[in-house]
Amino acid sequence: MKDASARLLVAVDGSEASAAALACAAAQVRCEGRSLTGVFVVDTGWADYIGNDWQSAAGARQGFLDYVRADQERHAAAARRQFEEATAGLADCRFEVLAGDPAECLVARMADSDAAALVLGRETFAVCGRPSVKRLPQTLAAKLGAALQLV
Template sequence: MRILLALDESARAVDEAVKLAAERGSGLTALFVQDTTWHDYLGSDWLSGSNARGGYIEWAAEHDMREAAGLPELLREKTRGIDFELKVASGRVPEEILKELASGAYDLLVMAQPFRRGLEVLRDTAAGLIPKLPCSLYLVREQKD
């Protein structure tokens, strides 16, 4: 059995995926998707005559790269003793998750609910994925404060 963890800002989803992998003796792959769809959402700078859109897209990309840079060390600590792999992709988050799952290597997808990654903060990612999933889904609900 191999588990795919769709990474967002949820430490709880990471902990649950690691716990499941350890309990079941499963391999774990964590997928971090750099969302490249902000330009579709924000429209065009030529309408406003400013560089606001381009500046924001650049900031979002840099933020994603900084976030991705710290992941290997953080995850290496949490996954000690587990067959673990980190993958980074760029694109629309649900499409990249489905692409990775299409390999047929995974039996379970673990992700936070709500899922917060790029524009997916604004969408219900799990609802969009469920009818297309080739494996089981484990949603980790975020605790409310």
């Protein structure tokens, strides 16, 4: 069993949903002396979703993918700012940007870290994700069980 004072992971995207999750996570850090990692996931599933293939010319569907990536960069930057503001004055807090499927990345990050729980806003990543991200809480609840704190 993981230590109650162990690290928390919180999914951050710069939105109101992730602000609520971040506030909840930061409160636990203050009260219980936990450490905190904020995570933003650059969703790499867009190419398959829009049916892009690797033969497409740069001006075809790739143009939209570059537009999506730029949008995700903006959200990643907003997530970092949001995390830094929420954790100002707290020790042992760090922010990471991962790339991949949001659900898979968060499950893998939980598995290979010492984190005791993942704190997630109900609509986190909905501002920049594919439609299936709407089911992220259900997917993570099934895969993480008690280690998920849904805000």
